[in-house]
Amino acid sequence: xxxxxxxxxxxxxxxxxxxxxxxxxxxxxxxxxxxxxxxxxxxxxxxxxxxxxxxxxxxxxxxxxxxxxxxxxxxxxxxxxxxxxxxxxxxxxxxxxxxxxxxxxxxxxxxxxxxxxxxxxxxxxxxxxxxxxxxxxxxxxxxxxxxxxxxxxxxxxxxxxxxxxxxxxxxxxxxxxxxxxxxxxxxxxxxxxxxxxxxxxxxxxxxxxxxxxxxxxxxxxxxxxxxxxxxxxxxxxxxxxxxxxxxxxxxxxxxxxxxxxxxxxxxxxxxxxxxxxxxxxxxxxxxxxxxxxxxxxxxxxxxxxxxxxxxxxxxxxxxxxxxxxxxxxxxxxxxxxxxxxxxxxxxxxxxxxxxxxxxxxxxxxxxxxxxxxxxxxxxxxxxxxxxx
Numbered sequence: 001x002x003x004x005x006x007x008x009x010x011x012x013x014x015x016x017x018x019x020x021x022x023x024x025x026x027x028x029x030x031x032x033x034x035x036x037x038x039x040x041x042x043x044x045x046x047x048x049x050x051x052x053x054x055x056x057x058x059x060x061x062x063x064x065x066x067x068x069x070x071x072x073x074x075x076x077x078x079x080x081x082x083x084x085x086x087x088x089x090x091x092x093x094x095x096x097x098x099x100x101x102x103x104x105x106x107x108x109x110x111x112x113x114x115x116x117x118x119x120x121x122x123x124x125x126x127x128x129x130x131x132x133x134x135x136x137x138x139x140x141x142x143x144x145x146x147x148x149x150x151x152x153x154x155x156x157x158x159x160x161x162x163x164x165x166x167x168x169x170x171x172x173x174x175x176x177x178x179x180x181x182x183x184x185x186x187x188x189x190x191x192x193x194x195x196x197x198x199x200x201x202x203x204x205x206x207x208x209x210x211x212x213x214x215x216x217x218x219x220x221x222x223x224x225x226x227x228x229x230x231x232x233x234x235x236x237x238x239x240x241x242x243x244x245x246x247x248x249x250x251x252x253x254x255x256x257x258x259x260x261x262x263x264x265x266x267x268x269x270x271x272x273x274x275x276x277x278x279x280x281x282x283x284x285x286x287x288x289x290x291x292x293x294x295x296x297x298x299x300x301x302x303x304x305x306x307x308x309x310x311x312x313x314x315x316x317x318x319x320x321x322x323x324x325x326x327x328x329x330x331x332x333x334x335x336x337x338x339x340x341x342x343x344x345x346x347x348x349x350x351x352x353x354x355x356x357x358x359x360x361x362x363x364x365x366x367x368x369x370x371x372x373x374x375x376x377x378x379x380x381x382x383x384x385x386x387x388x
Contacts, residue, residue, distance in 0.1 A: 038348070047258050050288060061125055061150075061178050084113035085163060111162030116149055120169040120217065123150035123176055128385075130182040132189070132205050144208055146189055148180035153191055153201075155208055167208055168218035173198045173229065174236070183243035183250065188227060188274045190241050190250045197236035200252065202228040202274050230269060230277040234260040238267075244294035247308060248272040249280075253289040264288040266310060289314050291385070293326055299333030301366045309366070311336060326388050327363075336361045336369075339383035350374045356383045 039049045088095045088110040095110035096102040103110060116124040128148035135141045145164070147154040152171040156164050170191070172180070177195035184190070184205070191201040204227050207220065222229075239254025252267040263284025270278045292312040297304045311327065328335040338359040343351035351357040356377035362370040 045258075045287065047288070058178060065123070065125065081113075081115050083115060083118055084110065087111050087162065112164045114156070114164045114166065116147075116154070119147060119149070119154035119156065119166050120219070121149045121151055121154065125150040125178055126154075127179055128181045130184060130189070132184050132187070134187070134205070134209060142209070144205065146182045146184070146191075146205075148182055148191070148193075150178050150180070151176045153180065153182065153189075153203075157208070157214070165214050166217050167213040168220055170201065170203060170220045170225070171222055173201055173222055177237075179239060181238075181240045183241050185243050185245050185248060185250065185271060186274075188271070190243070190271070192238040192241040192252055194237050194239060194254075198238075199233055199236050200230040200238070200241060200250065200269070200277065201226055202230065202271070202277060204274075228275050228277055232269070232277075232279045233267065234262070240291050242266075242292045242294055242310070244296075244308060244310075246296045249294065249308075250277070251292060251294055251310065253292055253312070258288055260284075266292060266312060283310075286312070286314050295327065295330060295333065297333065297366075298331070299366075300364045304366055311363075313338070326386055328388055334362065334364050335372075336363050337386055337388070339386050341382060344380075344382050350376065354380045356381045358383065358386065 043049050084096060090105035090107065090109050093104060093106065094102050095105045095108075096113075103113075116126050126147055126149045130146045130148075132144045132146065133141055134144070143158040144167075145156040145158060147156065149169075152169050154169045155167045157167055159165055172193060172195055174197040175195050177193050177198075179194040180191065181193070182189055182191050187205045189201075189203045189205055191203065192198065201222070203220070203225070207225065233252055233255045235256050237256055238252040240252075242251040242253060243249070244251065248271050250269045250271050252269065254264055255262065255267055256264050258264045261284065262282035263286075265282060265284035265287060266289055267282045268280045270280045289312045292310045294308060294310040297307045297309045299305075326337055327333050328337060338361060340348075340351070340357070340359065343349055343357060344354045347354055349357075350359075356379050358375045358377075359371060360373045360375065362372045364370075
């Protein structure tokens with residue numbers, strides 16, 4: 001039996017309920033799931049495994065950036081890629097014709113590519129992206145991208161032609177860090193970072209509607225352009241921010257230290273008034289949380305209908321360094337897809353051949369989720385975040 005992530009339920013109060021997973025009987029020629037931990041429970045609980053993985057990623061990015069500065073390293077092309085401003089169809093499995101600027105593709109055409117340097121970033125490194133759409137009183141819709149970068153957040157508009165227009169940026173609140181994540185509720189962006197003291201920036205996306213930004217991008221001020229700055233995290237850092245739109249809740253996850261009362265778990269922040277974000281509680285029973293999805297439950301388990309359920313993904317509670325997942329259909333909430341960032345790297349379980357592997361969970365009974373199988377992509381690649 002594999003211990004699954006506890007479900008964090010928020011009704012009148014925030015409570016935690018531990019769930020235990022089952023593994024379904026294999027079907028056909030599907031190989032059995034074999035749970036082979038990367039490290040011991042003690043190593044996970046102490047944070048040693050997490051720190052080792054984070055340091056490894058930071059070192060990799062540092063190597064890329066140093067090579068880019070020297071202009072002679074093997075990673076230099078990654079920082080020196082030119083923008084692509086013309087439509088490039090997917091032909092023969094590839095889009096793009098420039099050396100070092102060609103992308104593998106399947107049933108997707110390339111409309112535009114803009115490197116981080118052209119988005120105002122001196123660091124030229126990014127890690128995450130989120131979106132926002134605005135429909136005006138006449139029914140016209142504009143689409144925007146919010147790009148998390150090492151040194152801040154860039155704002156772009158996706159034009160009807162498919163081209164990307166840079167509108168401006170918001171600097172990091174304190175220092176640079178390679179992890180910066182963004183979620184949106186209404187027309188406000190909530191921006192967190194692993195940078196110490198960063199907290200969560202609250203930015204009114206209506207500021208992006210000024211069409212003069214298309215010609216003259218603006219560097220927004222962290223002193224005068226923020227709606228609010230939330231500083232209620234233990235050290236000011238978070239690995240990710242999660243949105244529960246139905247209840248105007250932002251959830252900060254991975255907010256160190258592990259020894260804090262919230263255990264680097266889920267910290268719930270009421271943003272009913274975006275100008276006054278307020279902590280309403282936390283759930284740290286299962287320790288460090290890497291990512292989560294929070295929903296008002298309307299699934300088949302009648303015991304929890306109407307409750308606020310967070311599916312949290314917490315390092316080793318499924319296998320190895322279990323990373324992120326998403327409910328397949330928010331309207332029935334019977335199945336969840338999960339990806340494991342390191343199963344391909346370490347060739348564990350179903351990912352022994354290093355092909356991208358997605359794990360399929362049945363969550364009809366919230367207290368006994370069942371691992372029912374997996375989907376294996378033909379691509380040899382690491383999966384990171386998935387959304388439906």
